[in-house]
Amino acid sequence: MSELLQFLFSGLTVGAVYALVALGFTIIYNASDVVNFAQGEFVMLGGMITWFAYQAGLPLPLAALVAILATAALGVTLNKLAIEPARGAPVVSLIIITIGASVFIQGAAQQVFDKQIHSFPAFSGDTPLRVLEATIQPQSLWVIGGALVVFVGLWLFFTRTLIGRAVLATSNNRLAAQLVGINTNFVMTLSFALSAGIGALAGVLATPITLTAYNVGIGFALKGFAGAMLGGMGNPKGALVGGFLIGLIEALTAGYLSSTYKEAVAFVVILLVLFFMPQGLFGSKSTERV
Amino acid sequence: MTLLSIEGLGIAFGGIKAVHDVSLKVDPGEIVSIIGPNGAGKTTLFNMISGIYQPDSGCVLLEGEDVTGMAPFRLASRGMSRTFQNLQIFQNMTVLENAIAGFHLQERGAVLADLLHLPSSRRRARAAEAGARALLARVGLERAADREAGSLSYGSLKRLEIARALALRPKVLLLDEPAAGCNAVETEEIDQLIAEVAASGVAILLVEHDMKLVMRISSHVVVLDQGEKIAEGAPAEVSRDPAVIAAYLGSEEAAHADG
Amino acid sequence: SAEIKIGASVSATGPAAFLGDPEAKTLEMLVEEINAKGGINGEKIELVLYDDGGDPNKARTFATRLIENDEVQAIIGGSTTGTSMSILSVAEDAEIPFISLAGAIDIVQPVKPYTFKTPHTDRMACQKIFEDMQKRGIETIGMISGTDGFGASMQAQCKDVAGEYGIKIAADETYDPKDADMTAQLTKIRNTEGVQAVLNPGFGQGPAIVTRNYRQLGIELPLYQSHGVASDGFIELAGKDAVEGVRLPGTALLVADLLAEDDPQKPVVMAYKTAYEERHNEPVSTFGGYAHDGFALLVDALTRAGSAEPEAIRDALEATSALVGTTGVYTMSAEDHLGLDLSAFRMLEVKGGTWSLVE
Amino acid sequence: MLTVEGLRSRYGRIEVLHGIDLHVDSGEIVTVVGANGAGKTTLLRCLSGVQPLSSGTITFRGEPLHLVPAYRRLARGLAHSPEGRQIFTNLTVEENLRLGAFLYTDERVEKDMDDAFQMFPILKEKRNLVAGGLSGGQQQMLAMARALMGRPFCLLLDEPSMGLAPIVVQQIFEVISGLKALGVTVLLVEQNAFGALKIADRGYVMETGRITMQGPSEELISNPRIREAYLGL
Amino acid sequence: MPRLSAKSATLLVLAALVVVSPLFFPSGYYYRVGALIFVNGLAVTGIVILTGYAGQISLGHAGFAGIGGYACALAPVHLGLPPALAAVLGVLISGALAYLVGRPILRLKGYYLAVATLGFGILVSMVLNNERQLTGGPDGIIVPDLGLRGLLKDWGLNISNGEFWYFFCGIALLIGAWIALNLRQSPTGRALRALHGSEIAAQTVGIDVARLKLQAFVISAVYASVAGSLLALQNKFITPDVAGFMHSIEMVTMAVLGGAGSVLGAILGAGVLTLLPQVLTVFAEFEQLVLGLVMMLMMIFLREGLLPSLLRKLRGRDE
């Protein structure tokens, strides 16, 4: 029993990180149909910038804020310099651009920062919380809480605000979006800023647990992508559930079956789900009549 | 034996009956038109006949055989061909290649022969190309043959679809609003083309809102409204039916209006 | 020119940057140092350095390039076992001496004429740890290993050699190097009957996270880490509280200050440590030490050979005797192209937030 | 209201509009007829800004329009109901209409929506359904309704009657005529040339990227060449 | 003058490159780079068939390269097969696996297909990494010599190892390109491109979409497998990296960068991305940075890929 609880805590902690990354994917995807493979780098930057600012003497909350804002600004720059000029290019080309951006950011990070692994103190100390016989780090609660807050925020954004609707409209039909007066460039800028900001937030919250280094981005991107697809790309609910599910599957597999093949089990589950639900758990089928 | 007969076909989307208990028959050489208000279920009916939707009830008989819910590509090899209301063009290919694609069933062969470029593969491809060029000429697109299909205007694309559908040498041809986007003169050309095809012994099922066209070439007209058949008969008969006028035509002149 | 050309291919970026980055920095520094002193036998050394990113395929290409295009006289490098295996086959074909910086014993066993290596093997690390366990009366342990090359190779070696020390591995878990939480695996180990200690082969952030999770779960059993994390950075990452009491086999480099004054390694490690830390403003690591030793071996051989002919270098390398490096004291022979024994390792323990020697 | 001078436009290297001159006065209904591929759609796309000009000017309500980005043109009062409908297929009917009024947040939005539902009752029935599931004709109605939600001074319509049942075609033409009473100017591209000319004040004939004829509707309807080439009479 | 067909032109250009380039090679190292380009070119040609023609994305093709490579390492040891036959075995296993895996996952579209193939690739690389007893684990395993060079020597043809693999891979690439080009203009190739354009329309003209996608998937898997075998045989050593996610990404990137729809383009892409790291060693520290930048710039300014965009620009100037 306590064992199960411990596995669940482990799964929730890791799952929350995946969920945060997956949530970051949804916005840019919703605005442009592009899966931004540089999303993981935003997470890395969130952690690395915070660490450096913190080392430089800023108080941790301020350092985190700096990191989130700087990363958001970088997201906007990426959009302006790389995505916007390539408008009209096929989606695969855009994907390659984001992969290129990911390689570039990683290359820049190892120059600007360093190649060491870093961490900064957990927000509420390191004393584990005891629940029944199991324990959980206070920082895990921060990450889980962060994932939930971001989810609620995004969900409200997409369902309750006109600008959120405009984001969806832009990806659904860019031409029509312009015709109804939506500044699609602004929508893209906003999406990149938000997406990068959320990515950085993930990095800030997760680093005390996962540690950070210039090359951690790709790992986050991969798991976040898998989580987002499992839940159904573009849907915040899907991203949240997908991320947590992958975390839980991994932890339970590691606990009860085999830690070696825990990722294998996660991917097998993804394959099975997609076999029966080709749009993921919550993905909506796009309706195109013929 | 009837070539195509549909019995009691029905389907619902999220509880709403889009088509309910519709039956009809088409014989070789016949042109049966389906008319009805927007959302009456005409396209949905086509989608069920051609295997794109699985009907909830009823069946489709092709040459007496039950083909309900059969995959579209199998239906194609049994002689069914169609065009779409929402254009389905191979945007990444040239106009000629689009037309050649229609010859797929005639030109396909062993994959290995294709990979190794064996003479048999070349022969098949050549025959298909010649056929495709002839068809493009028939719909007036011969000059556009080498253009990318994506660069054609709407009306031209509509005709390209017809050419592609004819390439299958179908026994049954389903045309969904073939004249949409064409002006009166262009419509007449299409009109002639359809009549010719029918005369060659093809069974044609036609959905069209251009009443002039429908009245002129149909052998039989079926009227749908809210998924149900509300009238059928000879064109002239149907166009005088008060229920049809109320639901669809608006006024009797509309059926004969010259516009 | 009459210069001596030395080639290097290390994994300065990519997943093994941990190893390759300090190695590259060390080589560059040492070459500069030696040239400032006038070179070897009056000849300057030119270093041609490539970054293979840990990809064996790239490493092979760079090895070819070093030999065929840059015409180097010897190669140092191969941060990982995979890259080393790639380079060695090219070097052996071309009959160019190659000093590997990777751990696996397969690199020099069976002995290949032109291939040497500096790091102690994983097996030796396992042996050192098991010796220590034996002393503490530990008989049953749990293992949690990274699935990267380093972790997997050491895991296999430890499992292989455990029996010799009468040690039973009751739980054998793994984690992916990118994993963020190992509490599930550790819980499983904790709940395994009879486990008296836990051993964690791996490098990078994994061991730091394992150490933290270990304390989070309140496991009181002794925790052994590998030489993969023998650096001050590890203490910082895992957190001073969590890391207290952790033991690992490390080289003299890590405890340079603690070495006895008469320790033969003391001057060597102190010189390297001071120079490196001054120049790069980051702590030395065991891995940089491997490169240091590889270079020292080569310089020593070149000096003795009095020629830069590959053949002569090889012969001189094989005749290396009692060369003091950071990792240990090297004595090569035709049967032994590593030349280290278990005394190269020292058992270290974290006490009061710093490394200390276990007597 | 709308003046176009020397407008040229190209797709890649191929020019399809070779210098179009045309004007639409305030409150007028003007129609453009032409064969498939003449360039009618391209012309409207240039006007709404989703297709770049290679030269020429567009003046709208006294101000140059060709430098204004597409998304600002609706705010200037120019709405476009494009060819191929271009509705937001993944959003609901109601969301489509709300986005039509993206620029406005006042109460009039609700009223406009009620008007749209009155004009096309079927849309009201389907308001909470995803627009992609609508039938072709229903989508066409939605496209027209969405354009009207933008409260335009001038409305560009690309084949609004396409795919509509005869009874709705009549109604659409009535709506367009009705717009005139509301002071909305209309530039109408139609294949149903006869119907279009009947409600229009003036007409242009377009052939392979050029305007070849123009004049008051009655004149065009009675022109024998047009009767033969476009009206099929 | 009769106009050269695109196919003959491509083959001619490739053949000329293979034969003429060595005249300018200053050292043996260039043969090695050439051989790598050809191997990557071969793998990428498979991607052209799958992605360029049929429009299906795979982020797991390195898995097949891994199978091809490990077949050459393991089959000779465990089954006693000669290495060349081991490569054939690799092809059979890859093909069969592609068939089995492809059937369920090719129903998926776009990113969903991408994640499913990604999962497949990760599973393969995980097995290679973790089944240490069999595969040697992450440290890799030695691959027996092909033995063909010795045979050639017996026949009096004595060429260096580098030269041998250069020409051997060059010929393999030419054959691979020839097949892919045949396919493009053939009925099957047209059908593949048709389903790329519209699956529904493809169905209604009688194309068995599911089957055809599966065929494309299997064919491209075979290409990857052969490329993996060639790589393993010439390196005489293989690690699970060949099957890794990054390698899958690399293949797709090469294809898209060069122009996924065109065989020559994709091979060009393979050339550029293989050469780039070699050239960038000058920048050592900034290698990654520059690599990322080059990828972005090429895709921004040559969005359809290197070759198609350049051809378009050239043609534009003619008129």
Ligand SMILES: Nc1ncnc2c1ncn2[C@@H]1O[C@H](COP(=O)(O)OP(=O)(O)OP(=O)(O)O)[C@@H](O)[C@H]1O
């Ligand atoms: N995939 C679907 N999802 C939801 N509703 C659908 C779907 N397909 C059809 N419908 C509904 O079924 C009804 C019939 O649509 P259909 O397209 O068959 O009409 P139609 O007669 O072809 O109309 P039109 O003349 O406008 O083309 C419509 O109300 C439509 O909303």
Ligand SMILES: Nc1ncnc2c1ncn2[C@@H]1O[C@H](COP(=O)(O)OP(=O)(O)OP(=O)(O)O)[C@@H](O)[C@H]1O
């Ligand atoms: N995307 C495109 N790329 C290249 N050429 C195009 C493109 N779109 C249209 N064209 C060409 O431009 C010309 C004008 O097309 P346009 O769509 O404006 O005609 P249209 O008058 O609206 O015809 P229709 O009545 O068929 O809709 C045609 O020759 C067409 O082939």
Ligand SMILES: [Mg+2]
């Ligand atoms: Mg319809």
Ligand SMILES: [Mg+2]
């Ligand atoms: Mg048009």
